Amino acid sequence: LSTALHQRNGFFYLLVSSSTLVTRSNTLPSRRTLKNSRLVCKKDDVHVCVMCLRAIMNYQYGFNMVMSHPHAVNEIALSLNNRNPRTKALVLELLAAVCLVRGGHEIILSAFDNFKTVCKELMRFEKLMEHFKNEDDNIDFMVACMQFINIVVHSVEDMNFRVHLQYDFTKLNLEDHLERLKHTESDRLQVQIQAYLDNVFDVGTLLEDAETKTAALERVEELEESLNTMSERLLDVENEAMLKIVELEKQLMQTNKELDQLREVYANANSQVHTLRRMVREKDQTIRRQSRMERQAQETQLAVGPGAPQPQRGEGDGGVADSASPSPPPCPNLSPSPETVAYHSIGPGMGGAPGMPAPPPPPPPPPPMPGTVSNGPYPAPPPPAPPPPPPPPPPCRTSELSSGPMPPPPPVAPPLPGTGGSPTVIFNSGLAEGPLKLFSVKIKKPIQTKFRMPVLNWVALKPSQINGTIFNDIDDESILQNLDMEEFEELFKTKAQGPAVDLTLARQKLPQKAPSKVSLLEANRAKNLAITLRKAGQASEVICRAIHTFDLRTVPVDFVECLMRFLPTEAEVKLLRQYERDRKPLEALSDEDRFMMQFSRIERLSQRMTIMTFMGNFSDNIQMLTPQLHAIIAASVSIKSSQKLKKILEIILALGNYMNSSKRGAVYGFKLQSLDLLLETKSTDRKQTLLHYIANVVQDKYPAVSPFYNELHYVDKAAAVSLENVLCDVKELQRGMELTWREFSVSHNATLKDFISRNESRLNKLQEDARIAQDAFEDAVKFFGESSKTMPPSVFFPIYVRFIKAYRVAEDENEQKRRQEQMLLEKLEQEEQQDQEREDTKSPSHKGRRQQQELITELRRRQGKDSRHVYEGKDGAIEDIITALKTVPFTARSAKRSSRFFCDSAHSEEHY
The missing domain is CATH 1.20.1050 (Glutathione S-transferase Yfyf (Class Pi); Chain A, domain 2)
Structure with a gap:
């Protein structure tokens, strides 16, 4: 060869x-x-x-x-x-x-x-199709022919070219011949035929798909427009819902105030009733005692005999009774005992020394304080008095109570009922005014842990600051009884104390605007005024008339605001008046100078311009300030009334006391800024934080508390509100309305009258909302042991926003961790099952089938790529391709990018 x-x-x-x-x-x-x-x-x-x-x-x-x-x-x-x-x-x-x-x-x-x-040939591939149709007795040739037709048609990138090649074989009646071969007995030929039919492009179907896609895109566009419309409607509904919530919360606040007033009235009336009953009781006792002494006197007289001298009667009638009655004893010392102080702190009905109730203090009387006087002699009868109002108490007791100072309370009082004998401390509420208010707190014992725990660097509240806050009713010790604290210690035990966390916040420097200096150069000022007047497109007379009549339809508020910068100065007014006095022609002046001449003649020009700016921006300011105030009200009330948030804080306090008790002692509450430190405290393996553990505890032990953030309404919106600026804006609106009233009283303008009649009620409602927002925020801040002076809404609400965000992230990470553990467990079980199956299927036939299946899978994976095979680097690829084609038929992509056989980079490097 x-x-x-x-x-x-x-x-x-x-x-x-x-x-x-x-x-x-x-x-x-x-x-x-x-x-x-x-x-x-x-x-x-x-x-x-x-x-x-x-x-x-x-x-x-x-x-x-x-x-x-x-x-x-x-x-x-x-x-x-x-x-x-x-x-x-x-x-x-x-x-x-x-x-x-x-x-x-x-x-x-x-x-x-x-x-x-x-x-x-008349057509390309004509001889090939002739051999394919005539030699139907040789299966190997027919399989090879069908495989070649499939590859030569469907292995090109261009979809239009594929259709062209496909049509060449259609004209040669390939489809009719394939229809006749549909029932062939050869599986290999059937596989190749089916592969070709799977790769065929049906242009009609593609056209229908294109039309369907176009319709789908139009539908998507319609749905997007509908979504935008629904989003706008949802925003409106949300604003309406917030408005309704605020109205209901305002009604609730007003109802609570009325309820407090009724309780105070009830307490005063109850105190007066008790006082009257005591006075009636004392009067009855005095009358009975006097009657008894008279009877004793008569019996004594009868026992002495008839010769005894008779007492004189007449004007001195009743003198025997007065002389026989014992003189009133001196008022006892009113220094309270420990039981008395404890009774003060606990309240009536909770225990204390029995005895006569104390007289009421001067009006307005506070609730009665029974038990202040121990068992003593009967007081002297009160002097005679006319019918109701009842007589006052004896002067001795009143003077003693008013003049004698109350000694300080003892440090320890008897234990409260149900506290198991834990000692209690009595604290003053710290109020400088009003009656003395005492309250008691239970002393918390230090918790001894098995391991040394890291310190949670929170800012604790003093015991005297607890009264009236959310921590007053929190029982964190009961939380510890429901938790597995051994697991908690194992997770968060530490060997060394990390560096202290710096809680100081960086001060944000507000940008200071340099004082704008108005240029006195007439040329630049006239140039800028000319530009402003051209924007208005109105004559000077029309503009001045509109300003004189407060006509905002002729001159819009934007133009008025621009014109505010061109108010004539004193020097310009003097120059203009001097020009008039000199009787110089006005036509010689420029348009800007003539406008300034007319502009300066308007009476109270600065006041009119200010009023027009106020009127033009009034509705926008109302619409801008009202949602901000409503957000403050809704967020403040929802945070204060949330029971689930209270439970979360109770859990945090319990865990924090468990960690800090052995080193710093137990605390009764903490500052809200301490919530940011929950992410700083990490477990021993550094894989989770204290907040992750709290989220797990809530999910396992208190699942109903987990979505606590759903009870906190509009906190994110309230976090973006500066209440101080909003209140300043409300005051500015009030000053603007007062200025409008003064101008109306002078000019009696119809436009001003209509504006005042339409908008005064809106301003009053805004002022009421501002007052309610301020009161609600102060109550919420005070409820959490903070001060509104040191913690404005821009600091208070972002704490909750960050805490909610971090808590939800911790929940998601915990859930993801649980899913990963579940997947790992399932994977281990599957591997064990596969190991068992391998032991059962170690026969050679099973091994051969498995290798063949792996080869087919690999070939199909390589067919999914879209780059042609590149022959470089290694020999033997032609034989591999021919062998693979005999095993797996060629499959093309049905999209614009047709598939390629053996096209991944790994296979390319493997062969060439």
């Missing part, structure tokens, strides 16, 4: 001559030709030559030489005229493999164009 190749100056002379014997026998054969023909038929040299070429092309160097030769592939295609079906199948397999090489598809099509010219 190699000798023939070199002698004939052609790479494939033997192949050319062999094919020529078959295809170009137009003349009478010579003796040598007949001899060669018999040799070809005997040894089938064409088949052997194609196999040799296949072997040569399996190497990189030989493949490049074959592909670069001008006639090599053409002669391979002409070999399809051979009568041997095995040779034709071999040729088609080789050509199909070349199609899948970059640049190979164009060479194959060029070879079949040459085939058409040489064989004088």
Whole structure:
């Protein structure tokens, strides 16, 4: 073969001559030709030559030489005229493999164009289809032919070109022939036919898909417009809902105030009733005692005898009773005992020393404080008094109570009921005014932990600051009884104390605007005024008349605001008046100077311009300030009334006391800024924070408390509000309305009258909302142990926003961690099951099927890529492609990017 190749100056002379014997026998054969023909038929040299070429092309160097030769592939295609079906199948397999090489598809099509010219075909692929239809008894050839047709049609990138090639075979009645082969008994042929049908492009279907896509895009656009509309409606509904919530909360606040007033009235009335009952009781006792003493006197007189002197009666009647009655004893010392102080702190009905109730203090009387006087002698009878109002108490007791100072309370009081004997401390509320208010707190015992715990650097509240806050009713010790604290210690135990957390916040420097200096240069000022007047597009007389009548329809508020910068100065007014006094012609002035001349003649010009600016911006200011005030009200009331948030703070306080008790002692509450430190405290393995643990505890032990953030309404909106600025804006609106009233009282303008009648009630409602917002915020801040002076809304609400965000992130991370653990557990179980199956299926047949299935899977994976195979680096790829095509049929993509066989980079590096 190699000798023939070199002698004939052609790479494939033997192949050319062999094919020529078959295809170009137009003349009478010579003796040598007949001899060669018999040799070809005997040894089938064409088949052997194609196999040799296949072997040569399996190497990189030989493949490049074959592909670069001008006639090599053409002669391979002409070999399809051979009568041997095995040779034709071999040729088609080789050509199909070349199609899948970059640049190979164009060479194959060029070879079949040459085939058409040489064989004088009417259409390309005509002979191929003729062989495919006639030689239906050779399955291998039919499979190779069907595989080649599938690859040559569907292995191109351009979808339009694929349709063109597909139509070439449609004109050759390929589809009709495939319909006849639909019931073939050969599974291999059926697989190739189905692969071709799966890759076929149906232009009609694609057109329908395009129309469907267009309709879908139009529908998407409609839905987006509808979504925008619904979003706007949702925003309006949300604003309406917030307005209703604020109204209900205002009613609730007003009802609570009325309820407090009724309770105070009830307490005063109850105190007066108790006082009257005590006075009536004392009067009855005095009358009974006097009657008893009179009877004793009479019995004494009868016992003495009839000769005893009789007491004088008349004006001195009743003197015996007065002399016989014991004198009133001195008022006892009113220094309270420990039981008395405890009774004060606990309240009536909770315990204390029995005795006569104390007289009421001067009006307005506070609630009675019984038990202040121990058992003592009966007081002297009160002096006679007319009918109700009842007589006052004895002067001795009143004077003693008013003049004698109350000693300080003792440090320790008897334990509260239900506290298990824990000691209690009595504290003053710290109020400088009003009656003395005492309250008690239970002393918390230090908690001894097994391991040394990290310190939670929170800012604790003093015990005297607890009264009236959310921490007053929190029982954190009961939380610890429901939690697994051993697990908590294992997670957060530490060996060394980390650096202290710096809680100081960086001060934000407000940008200071440099004082604007108005240029007195007339040229620049006149130039800027001319630009402003051109924007208005009105004559000077019209503008001045509109300003005089407050007509905002003629001159919009934007123009008025711009014109405010051109109010005439005193120097300009003097120049203009001097010009008039000199009787100089006004026509000689420029348009700007003439406008300034008329502009300066308006009375109270600055006040009128200010009023017009106020009137033009009034509605916008109302619409801007009202939602901000409503957000403050709704957020303040919801935070204060949230029971779930209270439970969360109770859990945090319990865990914090558990960590800090052995080092810093237990606390009764903490500052809200301490919530930011929950992310700083991490477990021993540094994999979770204290906030993650709290989220887990809430999810496991208190699942109903988990969505506590749903009870906090509009906190994010309130965090963006500066209440101080809003209140200043409300005051500015009030000053603007007062200025409008003064101008109306002077000019009696109809426009001002209409504006005042329409908007005064709106301003009053805004002022009421501002007052309610301020009161609600102060109550909420005070409820959490803070001060509104040191913690404005821009600091108070962002604490909750950050805490809610961090808590939800911790919840999501905990849930993700649980899912990962579940997936890992399932994976371990699956691996165990697979190990068990491997032990059961170690037979050689099972191993062979598994390897075959893995090969098919790998081939299908490689078919999913979209880049052609690149032959560089290694030999043997042609055989691999041919072998793979026999195993898995070629599958093309159905999109614009058609698939390529063996196109991933890994396979490319593996072969070439």
